[in-house]
Amino acid sequence: MSFMIAGSLEEALTALAAGARPVAGGTDLVVGARQGKAPLPTSLVAIDRLAELTQIEPTDGGIRIGASVTHARLLTDPTIVSDYTALADAAALVGSPSTRNVGTLGGNVMNASPAMDTGAPLMVLGAVAEVQSERGSRTVDLSDLWTGPGQTSAKVDELCVAIDLPSRPARSGSAYVRLEYRRAMEIAVVGAAASVTLADDGTISDGSVALSAVAPTIIEVDGVAELMAGHLPDAVGAAIAAAVAEAAEPISDLRASDSYRRHTVGVMAARAVDAAARRAAGEEISVPVNRAIGVGASR
């Protein structure tokens, strides 16, 4: 076994080029090994102490979240909570306090679970992933990054170093709603994120919806902006639910049947649109929205 705590990003990239795998919180890698999904790699490089990966910083066109920023940090960061609220909603639902203290956004993105909570929010917020290797740096749209359950288009020597999010339009809001059977240590049965922008007259001018746990990857639903544009938020719920149910390609497993997932993801999406629109109108709905509006498991 070889284990190195990277002292710099360069050191980490060199280790990856030599065949090491990256580890930060260990909440997927170590758990996967214990569950027998995949043995622990024989060569590991720890990236969680790299200062350049743990920053949340403003950029010219928005915000840059370092790949090793933890869920605990996301759900309390003032900018994330106020401007990128769906991401805070999702981070607040992940695992338990212990999971959120060590689990990272970059780890969540690169683990590429179709049921990941932060993925749908990132998609409706227009995120791109920055990946870097010794060969250089590039940005990847999330729809190109996720290729299947646990699969990404990143090369084996590439490290996700940050997630970039564009600035939010005026009068916009976002929310992530998850169907869950219990409140902690839960994985989405289904989930939906929405972003909504309002015109001066209170009608919707733009919007998007993305879904968790109803396809091999997180998916964005086509045609949502056109469906909502010009309508008041109160009037679009049924149409959103129908479009979302149509777009979903769920499977049946021990957690839910395909038909149950197809129905409930529409319900979650309509609620996410409603919460996003209310936030866009200036209403304070606390994070996570699941608790604020009483979705999912009761106490």
Added chain:
Amino acid sequence: MIVSFIVNGEGVTARVTTPVSLLDVLRDQLELPGSKSACEQGECGSCSVLLDGALVCACLVMAVDAEGSTVRTVEGIASEGTLHPVQVAMHEAGAVQCGFCTPGIVVAAADLFDRDPTPTTDQIKEAVAGNICRCTGYGAIVRALESVAGERR
């Protein structure tokens, strides 16, 4: 591979040759068996410790990754022979059944009260949401922790 860190105020060194967890080193090499080994998947919280001040499951921390860190285990929650208020409250409320989850809950709750002396019931439940009591004795646990908050209000 040699790993050095601080546990409950004392510098320690351990030799590890396989990718063992911090939990295994605490229990098997450092004679600190208070942190329990149960699910070993970060699901149950019985191995909760504070790593550089953050609540974590020691079963998911690779021991070598604790290099240079400061660890506080359940053995380090009481000070100078005086129990932490959380320990006193759980004792008095009978908030212990088989006791296997108790060390993890003590660590998670002590962490909560050290950050916020007067949490609400919702905040108490959220703080111990990663700690599973297989006896399902949650009522007494929550009541014990509410009593700590009540005394401090």
